[in-house]
Amino acid sequence: MLELRRLRLLRELHERGTIAAVADALQFTPSAVSQQLAMLEREAGVKLIEKAGRGVKLTDPGLVLVEHADALLQRAALAEADLAAAAGDIAGRGRVAAFQSAAFKLALPAIAALRESAPRLRCELVEGEPEMALPMLALGDLDLVIGDEWDHHTWRLSDALTRYPLLRDPLMLVGSDRPLRELKDAHWAAGHPGMSWEESLRGVCREHGGFEPDIRHRSNDANVALALAARGLATTLLPRLVLGDDVPATPVPSSRTIYAVIRTADVRRPSTRALLAAIRDQLPAS
Template sequence: MLELRRLRLLRELHERGTIAAVADALQFTPSAVSQQLAILERETGVTLLEKAGRGVRLTDPAVVLVGHATALLDRAARAEADLAAAAGTVAGRARIATFQSVALQLAIPAMDALRTHAPQLRTELIEAEPEQAIPALALGDLDLVLGDEWQHQPLRLPAGLERHELFDDQVQLATCERLRDATFSDLEHEAWTTGHPGMAWDEMTQRTCRELGGFEPDIRHRTNDATVSLALVARGLAVALVPGLAIPQEHPGIALRSTGVTRRILAVVRAADAARPSVQALISALRR
């Protein structure tokens, strides 16, 4: 009978690439990981690992076994989730990852509410962009990721993850007071601020300027912190398209107007864990 813990180590090695990375993620020593994988080789009777430079790589039979291991581990996780749901106790550890604006306006208030409604649940917050957080969730390093999906850029999830839509966030055009009455096309020759190249915020800004104004924006300032962009806007140094969640209630020196552009805020979890009371409690708190 193959042991699930050893199968998980093999799957982790397939995903993470090195024994050191597996050991670090699972809080084992590298020698303990190697020892358990050697036992798994003896149990299966086939060679699972072969030398590759200073490290190791999986053999073809090992890759086949990883596919079965993934299915078995998923079934085991679903069984644990169903048992937890039957018990009905909201407890344990919940690791949440998201980015700044959603953390401030959504994650932290939800965690505060859970402190009262689910005192046995330990919540942990990690600031991370979805591009890094989603793979970590799939690997089991996180329990829930708060992400976003733009109209022009659907969020693609790896197998085994599922999405829970929370609400739509309205994107605002932010200018200084001097430009309050300017039309969108009037802003062609203004300086713009947005996210770094390749980020969804940057792509949304460029696409919206083309579609609503008919021009390519002169992007002079790049930051993934909307607070920095809004400070530039308030001083008349730039204009910006900013999601509503990132805009504080008090924003002196800044004029706002709706654009009709939205992003959808999502909670992403592992499908095998969706029935867990802790995950259900998190999603319910985020919807309040």
């Protein structure tokens, strides 16, 4: 009989790439991980792992087994969630990741509310963008992610994750009172290449302004872009959620959707449902 905890180690090795990374994530020693994987090989009766350079990789039988391990681990998680739902106990650990503005506006007040309504739930907050947080959620390192999906940068989620839209957040032009189509020669501030904010800014400028923006300043911190705009050093596009009431801004025909994502296996888990409900309670009245 294959042991479920050892199957999880195999799945973790496949996703994380090294025994050291698995050990760090699961708070084991590398030698303990290697020992458990060796025991799994004996249970399976075939070689599951082989050396590859200075590291290791899964053999063909190992890749076959890891597919079954994914399904078995999801079923086990569903069983745990159903047991918790039957007991109705909101307890354990609730690990939330959120990008900066959502952490301030949604996650922090939700955690404060849960301290009163669910005192046995240990809430933990990590600031992080969806690019980092969603893989961590899939691996079980997080329990809920507050992410954003921009009109020009969308996410494709696996069936193992379930998304709940929270609100639409319009994109605003900051740092200029001129129409977007007149800002071809402006200096722009945006996120780093490949990030949702940067790709959306480029898409809006191309589609609605007819030009490729001259991005002079890059930071994934919206406060840096706001400071540049306030000093007349840059123009930028930012979601309304990150702007104070005193920031002059003009809407552009684009927006992002802010959403919560959980593991599908945890849909009925009381602690996850409590996290989601507390975050929804922080949404502005429509």
